[in-house]
Amino acid sequence: MINKSLFLCYLLLLSVFSIYGNGIHCSDCQKIVSSLISSPSLVHRNSTSISIDRRNACASYSDSTQCEELMETLENIYPSTSIDFLCSNLGLCKKEVAKKPESFKLMAYNVQNCGLKGVKAIADVINSEKPDLLSLEEADYKTKRSKGQDEPAMLRNLTGMNTVFIPSLLHFEGGQYGLVFMSKFPILHVQRIAFPSSTEQRILAVIKIQLDSKVAYVGVTHFDLVDKFKKIQADTCLQHLKQYPASFLFGDLNSLPNDPSIATLNTFFSDSWTRGGDGGPGYSFNAKNPTKRIDYIFLGPAFANSSVKAKVVDAPVQSDHRPITAVISNPWM
Secondary structure: OOOHHHHHHHHHHHHHHHHHOOOEOHHHHHHHHHOOOOOOOOEEEOOOOEEEOHHHHHOOOOOHHHHHHHHHHHHHHOOOOOHHHHHHHOOOEOOOOOOOOOEEEEEEEEOHHHOOOOHHHHHHHHHHHOOOEEEEEEEEEOOOOOOOOEHHHHHHHHHOOEEEEEEEEEEEOOEEEEEEEEEOOOEEEEEEEEOOOOOOOOEEEEEEEEEOOEEEEEEEEEOOOOHHHHHHHHHHHHHHHOOOOOEEEEEEOOOOOOOHHHHHHOOOOEEHHHHHOOOOOOOOEOOOOOOEOOEEEEEOHHHOOOOEEEEEOOOOOOOOEOOEEEEEEOOOO
Protein backbone atom coordinates (compact mmCIF):
# COMPACT_ATOMS: atom_id res chain seq x y z
CA MET A 1 0.00 0.00 0.00
CA ILE A 2 1.19 3.51 -0.76
CA ASN A 3 1.10 6.22 1.89
CA LYS A 4 1.69 9.94 1.58
CA SER A 5 5.33 9.71 2.54
CA LEU A 6 6.10 7.60 -0.52
CA PHE A 7 4.98 10.32 -2.90
CA LEU A 8 8.13 12.34 -2.30
CA CYS A 9 10.05 9.23 -3.33
CA TYR A 10 8.89 9.78 -6.90
CA LEU A 11 10.27 13.29 -6.94
CA LEU A 12 13.49 12.28 -5.24
CA LEU A 13 14.01 9.29 -7.51
CA LEU A 14 13.22 11.41 -10.53
CA SER A 15 15.94 13.89 -9.64
CA VAL A 16 18.44 11.06 -9.10
CA PHE A 17 17.32 9.44 -12.36
CA SER A 18 17.88 12.69 -14.24
CA ILE A 19 21.42 12.86 -12.88
CA TYR A 20 22.44 9.27 -13.54
CA GLY A 21 20.65 8.92 -16.88
CA ASN A 22 20.65 5.14 -17.17
CA GLY A 23 19.16 4.64 -13.71
CA ILE A 24 20.37 3.87 -10.22
CA HIS A 25 21.09 0.60 -8.48
CA CYS A 26 18.05 -0.96 -6.83
CA SER A 27 19.82 -1.19 -3.48
CA ASP A 28 20.40 2.58 -3.50
CA CYS A 29 16.78 3.14 -4.45
CA GLN A 30 15.55 0.98 -1.57
CA LYS A 31 17.72 2.94 0.87
CA ILE A 32 16.22 6.22 -0.35
CA VAL A 33 12.68 4.90 0.01
CA SER A 34 13.31 3.34 3.41
CA SER A 35 14.71 6.56 4.82
CA LEU A 36 11.89 8.72 3.47
CA ILE A 37 9.67 10.14 6.22
CA SER A 38 8.32 13.40 4.79
CA SER A 39 4.58 13.77 4.15
CA PRO A 40 3.90 16.33 1.40
CA SER A 41 0.58 18.12 1.11
CA LEU A 42 0.20 17.51 -2.62
CA VAL A 43 -1.42 14.08 -2.27
CA HIS A 44 -5.04 13.31 -1.42
CA ARG A 45 -6.04 9.69 -1.00
CA ASN A 46 -8.61 7.29 0.37
CA SER A 47 -8.71 3.50 0.50
CA THR A 48 -9.24 3.04 -3.25
CA SER A 49 -7.91 6.12 -5.05
CA ILE A 50 -5.28 8.82 -4.96
CA SER A 51 -5.09 12.23 -6.61
CA ILE A 52 -2.01 14.38 -7.02
CA ASP A 53 -1.52 18.04 -7.76
CA ARG A 54 0.71 17.14 -10.70
CA ARG A 55 1.46 20.64 -11.94
CA ASN A 56 2.77 21.90 -8.61
CA ALA A 57 4.45 18.60 -7.84
CA CYS A 58 6.41 18.73 -11.11
CA ALA A 59 6.92 22.48 -11.37
CA SER A 60 10.56 22.42 -10.29
CA TYR A 61 11.65 19.67 -12.69
CA SER A 62 13.01 20.37 -16.15
CA ASP A 63 11.41 17.23 -17.59
CA SER A 64 7.87 17.90 -16.41
CA THR A 65 6.43 15.34 -18.85
CA GLN A 66 8.40 12.50 -17.31
CA CYS A 67 7.47 13.70 -13.84
CA GLU A 68 3.76 13.86 -14.67
CA GLU A 69 3.86 10.40 -16.24
CA LEU A 70 5.18 9.06 -12.95
CA MET A 71 2.41 10.82 -11.07
CA GLU A 72 -0.27 9.48 -13.42
CA THR A 73 1.12 5.97 -13.09
CA LEU A 74 0.86 6.18 -9.31
CA GLU A 75 -2.75 7.34 -9.60
CA ASN A 76 -3.65 4.52 -11.97
CA ILE A 77 -2.13 1.62 -10.03
CA TYR A 78 -2.97 2.76 -6.49
CA PRO A 79 -3.47 1.06 -4.02
CA SER A 80 -1.84 -2.14 -5.31
CA THR A 81 1.65 -0.68 -5.72
CA SER A 82 4.56 -1.23 -3.37
CA ILE A 83 7.99 0.12 -2.51
CA ASP A 84 9.43 -2.63 -4.68
CA PHE A 85 7.33 -1.36 -7.58
CA LEU A 86 8.63 2.18 -7.18
CA CYS A 87 12.22 1.03 -7.36
CA SER A 88 12.19 -1.68 -9.99
CA ASN A 89 9.11 -1.47 -12.17
CA LEU A 90 9.33 2.08 -13.43
CA GLY A 91 12.69 1.72 -15.10
CA LEU A 92 14.50 3.64 -12.38
CA CYS A 93 16.87 0.82 -11.52
CA LYS A 94 19.84 -0.14 -13.62
CA LYS A 95 19.53 -3.78 -14.69
CA GLU A 96 22.09 -5.92 -16.42
CA VAL A 97 20.75 -6.81 -19.85
CA ALA A 98 21.93 -9.80 -21.84
CA LYS A 99 22.88 -9.54 -25.47
CA LYS A 100 20.33 -7.94 -27.77
CA PRO A 101 17.37 -10.35 -27.93
CA GLU A 102 16.68 -11.96 -31.28
CA SER A 103 12.99 -12.36 -30.42
CA PHE A 104 10.29 -11.48 -27.90
CA LYS A 105 7.80 -13.92 -26.43
CA LEU A 106 4.33 -12.53 -25.77
CA MET A 107 1.56 -14.18 -23.76
CA ALA A 108 -2.11 -13.45 -23.00
CA TYR A 109 -4.01 -15.37 -20.32
CA ASN A 110 -7.46 -15.01 -18.74
CA VAL A 111 -6.82 -16.49 -15.28
CA GLN A 112 -10.39 -16.51 -13.87
CA ASN A 113 -9.21 -14.84 -10.64
CA CYS A 114 -6.78 -17.76 -10.09
CA GLY A 115 -9.78 -19.47 -8.51
CA LEU A 116 -9.58 -22.96 -9.99
CA LYS A 117 -6.16 -24.20 -8.91
CA GLY A 118 -4.66 -21.19 -7.15
CA VAL A 119 -2.04 -18.53 -7.83
CA LYS A 120 0.91 -20.93 -7.85
CA ALA A 121 -0.67 -23.02 -10.61
CA ILE A 122 -0.96 -19.89 -12.78
CA ALA A 123 2.62 -18.91 -11.93
CA ASP A 124 3.81 -22.39 -12.89
CA VAL A 125 2.24 -21.97 -16.35
CA ILE A 126 3.92 -18.57 -16.73
CA ASN A 127 7.29 -19.88 -15.61
CA SER A 128 7.08 -22.86 -17.95
CA GLU A 129 6.47 -20.55 -20.94
CA LYS A 130 8.93 -17.81 -19.90
CA PRO A 131 7.24 -14.87 -21.67
CA ASP A 132 8.90 -11.48 -21.99
CA LEU A 133 5.57 -9.63 -21.96
CA LEU A 134 2.37 -10.98 -20.45
CA SER A 135 -1.22 -9.87 -19.89
CA LEU A 136 -3.60 -11.42 -17.38
CA GLU A 137 -7.32 -10.79 -17.34
CA GLU A 138 -9.72 -11.34 -14.43
CA ALA A 139 -7.19 -10.93 -11.62
CA ASP A 140 -8.21 -10.17 -8.03
CA TYR A 141 -6.64 -7.78 -5.56
CA LYS A 142 -7.56 -8.50 -1.93
CA THR A 143 -11.13 -9.66 -2.63
CA LYS A 144 -13.20 -11.83 -0.32
CA ARG A 145 -13.59 -14.58 -2.91
CA SER A 146 -9.79 -14.77 -3.19
CA LYS A 147 -9.41 -14.77 0.60
CA GLY A 148 -7.81 -11.34 0.64
CA GLN A 149 -4.84 -12.40 -1.46
CA ASP A 150 -2.85 -9.81 -3.38
CA GLU A 151 -2.68 -11.93 -6.53
CA PRO A 152 -0.54 -9.48 -8.58
CA ALA A 153 2.09 -9.28 -5.83
CA MET A 154 2.09 -13.05 -5.40
CA LEU A 155 2.58 -13.54 -9.14
CA ARG A 156 5.37 -10.98 -9.17
CA ASN A 157 7.14 -12.82 -6.36
CA LEU A 158 6.68 -16.24 -7.99
CA THR A 159 7.85 -15.17 -11.46
CA GLY A 160 10.31 -12.35 -10.79
CA MET A 161 8.68 -10.19 -13.48
CA ASN A 162 7.91 -6.48 -13.27
CA THR A 163 4.19 -6.39 -12.51
CA VAL A 164 1.38 -3.82 -12.46
CA PHE A 165 -2.28 -4.29 -11.57
CA ILE A 166 -4.79 -1.98 -13.25
CA PRO A 167 -8.28 -2.27 -11.72
CA SER A 168 -11.38 -2.49 -13.85
CA LEU A 169 -13.66 -2.59 -10.81
CA LEU A 170 -12.46 -0.20 -8.10
CA HIS A 171 -14.83 -1.68 -5.51
CA PHE A 172 -15.37 -5.43 -5.68
CA GLU A 173 -15.88 -7.84 -2.78
CA GLY A 174 -13.82 -5.72 -0.44
CA GLY A 175 -10.99 -5.32 -2.94
CA GLN A 176 -10.52 -4.77 -6.67
CA TYR A 177 -10.69 -6.78 -9.89
CA GLY A 178 -9.05 -6.20 -13.24
CA LEU A 179 -5.97 -6.54 -15.44
CA VAL A 180 -2.35 -7.41 -14.79
CA PHE A 181 0.61 -6.64 -17.02
CA MET A 182 3.95 -8.37 -16.46
CA SER A 183 7.24 -7.65 -18.19
CA LYS A 184 10.89 -8.60 -18.16
CA PHE A 185 11.56 -5.08 -19.45
CA PRO A 186 11.16 -1.84 -17.46
CA ILE A 187 7.66 -0.39 -17.15
CA LEU A 188 7.73 3.38 -17.61
CA HIS A 189 4.12 4.59 -17.50
CA VAL A 190 0.62 3.20 -16.95
CA GLN A 191 -2.61 4.78 -18.17
CA ARG A 192 -6.14 3.54 -17.35
CA ILE A 193 -8.96 4.33 -19.82
CA ALA A 194 -12.53 3.45 -18.81
CA PHE A 195 -14.65 2.13 -21.68
CA PRO A 196 -18.37 2.69 -22.24
CA SER A 197 -19.63 -0.69 -20.98
CA SER A 198 -22.92 -2.59 -20.81
CA THR A 199 -22.87 -3.77 -17.19
CA GLU A 200 -19.45 -4.67 -15.78
CA GLN A 201 -16.97 -1.82 -16.20
CA ARG A 202 -14.39 -2.61 -18.89
CA ILE A 203 -11.09 -0.76 -19.35
CA LEU A 204 -8.04 -0.38 -21.54
CA ALA A 205 -4.65 -0.22 -19.86
CA VAL A 206 -1.91 1.40 -21.94
CA ILE A 207 1.54 0.59 -20.64
CA LYS A 208 4.68 2.30 -21.89
CA ILE A 209 7.73 0.04 -21.70
CA GLN A 210 11.40 0.08 -22.55
CA LEU A 211 11.57 -2.80 -25.06
CA ASP A 212 15.20 -3.57 -25.72
CA SER A 213 16.57 -0.23 -27.02
CA LYS A 214 13.17 1.16 -28.05
CA VAL A 215 10.05 2.49 -26.37
CA ALA A 216 6.92 0.46 -27.06
CA TYR A 217 3.29 0.60 -25.94
CA VAL A 218 1.18 -2.32 -24.80
CA GLY A 219 -2.60 -2.25 -24.63
CA VAL A 220 -4.23 -4.76 -22.28
CA THR A 221 -7.99 -5.19 -22.22
CA HIS A 222 -10.99 -7.46 -21.63
CA PHE A 223 -13.88 -6.62 -23.93
CA ASP A 224 -17.59 -6.56 -23.20
CA LEU A 225 -20.01 -9.38 -24.00
CA VAL A 226 -22.35 -7.08 -25.98
CA ASP A 227 -21.50 -6.51 -29.67
CA LYS A 228 -22.37 -2.80 -29.68
CA PHE A 229 -19.96 -2.12 -26.82
CA LYS A 230 -17.24 -4.38 -28.19
CA LYS A 231 -17.16 -2.24 -31.35
CA ILE A 232 -16.92 0.97 -29.30
CA GLN A 233 -14.14 -0.56 -27.25
CA ALA A 234 -12.22 -1.60 -30.36
CA ASP A 235 -12.52 1.95 -31.71
CA THR A 236 -11.23 3.29 -28.38
CA CYS A 237 -8.23 0.96 -28.50
CA LEU A 238 -7.29 2.35 -31.91
CA GLN A 239 -7.80 5.90 -30.72
CA HIS A 240 -5.20 5.42 -28.00
CA LEU A 241 -2.72 3.10 -29.75
CA LYS A 242 -2.67 3.85 -33.48
CA GLN A 243 -0.20 6.71 -32.97
CA TYR A 244 2.40 4.13 -31.87
CA PRO A 245 3.75 1.79 -34.59
CA ALA A 246 5.70 -0.13 -31.92
CA SER A 247 2.63 -1.32 -30.06
CA PHE A 248 0.74 -4.44 -29.05
CA LEU A 249 -2.78 -5.27 -27.94
CA PHE A 250 -3.30 -8.25 -25.62
CA GLY A 251 -6.48 -9.62 -24.16
CA ASP A 252 -9.67 -11.61 -23.92
CA LEU A 253 -11.76 -9.81 -26.52
CA ASN A 254 -14.89 -11.97 -26.22
CA SER A 255 -14.98 -11.83 -30.03
CA LEU A 256 -14.63 -14.40 -32.79
CA PRO A 257 -12.21 -13.66 -35.66
CA ASN A 258 -15.03 -12.58 -38.00
CA ASP A 259 -16.66 -10.17 -35.53
CA PRO A 260 -16.83 -6.43 -36.39
CA SER A 261 -14.65 -5.53 -33.38
CA ILE A 262 -11.82 -7.70 -34.73
CA ALA A 263 -12.23 -6.22 -38.21
CA THR A 264 -11.80 -2.78 -36.66
CA LEU A 265 -8.59 -3.78 -34.91
CA ASN A 266 -7.24 -5.33 -38.10
CA THR A 267 -7.25 -1.91 -39.79
CA PHE A 268 -4.13 -1.07 -37.76
CA PHE A 269 -2.88 -4.21 -36.03
CA SER A 270 -2.11 -7.66 -37.39
CA ASP A 271 -3.37 -10.78 -35.64
CA SER A 272 -0.45 -12.93 -34.47
CA TRP A 273 -2.44 -16.14 -34.91
CA THR A 274 -3.39 -15.29 -38.49
CA ARG A 275 0.26 -14.57 -39.23
CA GLY A 276 1.92 -17.42 -37.39
CA GLY A 277 -0.55 -19.90 -35.89
CA ASP A 278 0.57 -23.51 -35.62
CA GLY A 279 -2.00 -24.70 -38.16
CA GLY A 280 -4.74 -25.34 -35.63
CA PRO A 281 -7.85 -23.19 -35.04
CA GLY A 282 -6.34 -21.25 -32.12
CA TYR A 283 -9.15 -22.15 -29.75
CA SER A 284 -8.48 -21.07 -26.15
CA PHE A 285 -11.94 -21.28 -24.56
CA ASN A 286 -13.27 -23.29 -22.77
CA ALA A 287 -9.99 -24.64 -21.43
CA LYS A 288 -11.14 -28.22 -20.91
CA ASN A 289 -12.65 -28.52 -24.39
CA PRO A 290 -11.71 -25.43 -26.44
CA THR A 291 -14.16 -24.47 -29.20
CA LYS A 292 -13.68 -20.68 -29.50
CA ARG A 293 -10.87 -18.29 -30.38
CA ILE A 294 -11.53 -15.21 -28.27
CA ASP A 295 -8.05 -14.47 -26.84
CA TYR A 296 -5.71 -12.39 -28.99
CA ILE A 297 -2.24 -10.91 -29.33
CA PHE A 298 -2.18 -8.11 -31.92
CA LEU A 299 1.01 -6.59 -33.36
CA GLY A 300 1.53 -3.00 -34.44
CA PRO A 301 3.04 -1.93 -37.80
CA ALA A 302 6.59 -1.83 -36.41
CA PHE A 303 6.44 -5.64 -36.36
CA ALA A 304 5.09 -6.03 -39.90
CA ASN A 305 8.26 -7.78 -41.08
CA SER A 306 8.83 -9.84 -37.94
CA SER A 307 8.50 -13.58 -38.12
CA VAL A 308 5.69 -14.88 -35.89
CA LYS A 309 5.17 -18.27 -34.26
CA ALA A 310 1.96 -18.54 -32.21
CA LYS A 311 0.49 -21.37 -30.17
CA VAL A 312 -2.19 -22.22 -27.62
CA VAL A 313 -0.58 -23.49 -24.42
CA ASP A 314 -1.66 -26.90 -23.13
CA ALA A 315 -3.07 -25.75 -19.77
CA PRO A 316 -6.53 -27.32 -19.47
CA VAL A 317 -7.26 -27.06 -15.72
CA GLN A 318 -5.61 -23.94 -14.29
CA SER A 319 -8.29 -21.52 -15.61
CA ASP A 320 -11.33 -21.56 -17.87
CA HIS A 321 -9.13 -20.19 -20.70
CA ARG A 322 -5.91 -21.56 -22.09
CA PRO A 323 -3.12 -19.01 -22.56
CA ILE A 324 -1.86 -18.08 -26.00
CA THR A 325 1.69 -17.13 -26.91
CA ALA A 326 3.43 -15.51 -29.87
CA VAL A 327 7.18 -15.42 -30.46
CA ILE A 328 8.12 -12.55 -32.77
CA SER A 329 11.53 -11.68 -34.18
CA ASN A 330 13.14 -8.44 -33.05
CA PRO A 331 12.60 -5.91 -35.86
CA TRP A 332 15.50 -3.78 -34.61
CA MET A 333 18.23 -6.40 -35.00
